[in-house]
Amino acid sequence: KAGVTQTPRYLIKTRGQQVTLSCSPISGHRSVSWYQQTPGQGLQFLFEYFSETQRNKGNFPGRFSGRQFSNSRSEMNVSTLELGDSALYLCASSLAAQGAGNTIYFGEGSWLTVV
Amino acid sequence: DQQVKQNSPSLSVQEGRISILNCDYTNSMFDYFLWYKKYPAEGPTFLISISSIKDKNEDGRFTVFLNKSAKHLSLHIVPSQPGDSAVYFCAARIEKLTFGTGTRLTIIP
Numbered sequence: 001k002a003g004v005t006q007t008p009r010y011l012i013k014t015r016g017q018q019v020t021l022s023c024s025p026i027s028g029h030r031s032v033s034w035y036q037q038t039p040g041q042g043l044q045f046l047f048e049y050f051s052e053t054q055r056n057k058g059n060f061p062g063r064f065s066g067r068q069f070s071n072s073r074s075e076m077n078v079s080t081l082e083l084g085d086s087a088l089y090l091c092a093s094s095l096a097a098q099g100a101g102n103t104i105y106f107g108e109g110s111w112l113t114v115v
Numbered sequence: 116d117q118q119v120k121q122n123s124p125s126l127s128v129q130e131g132r133i134s135i136l137n138c139d140y141t142n143s144m145f146d147y148f149l150w151y152k153k154y155p156a157e158g159p160t161f162l163i164s165i166s167s168i169k170d171k172n173e174d175g176r177f178t179v180f181l182n183k184s185a186k187h188l189s190l191h192i193v194p195s196q197p198g199d200s201a202v203y204f205c206a207a208r209i210e211k212l213t214f215g216t217g218t219r220l221t222i223i224p
Contacts, residue, residue: 004158033211042121042216043159043204056211090158099210103149106158 002027004107006091012113018079021110025072025093031055032074033104034066037088046089049074050097081114088112118142119207121215130224134192138205138215141186145207150179150190153202153217162203163190195222 005024013019025032034046045058049068066076072093078085088111092104120139128134136150146167151159165172165179165188172179178191188207192199200222206212 035214040216043206043214045211045213048211092158098208098212103161103164104212105161106151108156108158 004091004093004105006089006107006110008110009108010111010113012115013081015081015083015114017081018077019081019112020075020077021089021091021112023074023076023091023093023107025074025091026105029093029095029105030072031094031097031102031104032068032072033092033094033098034074034076035090035092036060037090037109038086043090046076048098055097055099078112083114086112086114117216119205119213119215121203121205121218123218124216125219125221127221127223128195130197130222131194134190134195134199134220134222136190136192136203136205136218136220138188138190139186140188140207142207142209143183143186144209145213147208148179148181148188149206149208149212150177151204151206151214152199153204159204192220197222197224 031050033048035043048056052068063079068074088109090109092106094102094104149164150162153159180189202217204217206214
């Protein structure tokens with residue numbers, strides 16, 4: 001069974017630009033969550049989508065947004081990029097919503113560098 | 116406000132010995148705890164979990180202990196192997212998973 005797939009794996013953007021990252025969950029999984037990993041900060045929760053609805057949102061500015069499609073695939077968008085947005089962005093999927101007790105499974109991540 | 120803390124950024128252990136990774140949390144409402152392992156350039160992979168109604172869960176070489184009164188979680192790996200060298204994250208759940216900052220474990224051959 002295919003795992004969580006994230007594209008692109010690596011990208012470089014300029015300050016002020018915007019970026020869209022894509023995530024395909026494990027087949028049958030309906031919940032997709034996004035995390036940001038930076039050195040020393042661990043994994044910071046961005047948001048979770050379940051059945052095309054945002055269930056939870058972390059403490060990130062409105063420049064960070066996401067959506068989920070009817071096939072459970074998800075995208076996250078960051079507008080007006082700042083240098084501090086350089087990070088590994090991880091997508092995770094689970095059968096049901098995170099609060100329902102399911103283990104979440106991560107993709108390999110998208111490395112974003114803002115210059 | 117860091118609700119889940121891993122106070123040791125790194126740990127080195129001799130091969131064959133026991134590795135003990137620690138995690139502290141502040142919110143007594145967390146009902147489920149997990150450990151993930153992460154190699155460079157890969158996403159975190161699930162290792163083991165424990166419900167708040169238990170105090171121990173074992174899976175092969177991995178055992179997780181939960182001390183609710185101390186709000187403390189630990190992961191024991193025995194015996195430690197070179198392939199265990201990675202960054203380990205603990206996570207705790209209420210409505211969503213909150214992760215610690217990670218501990219880099221290095222197994223010395």
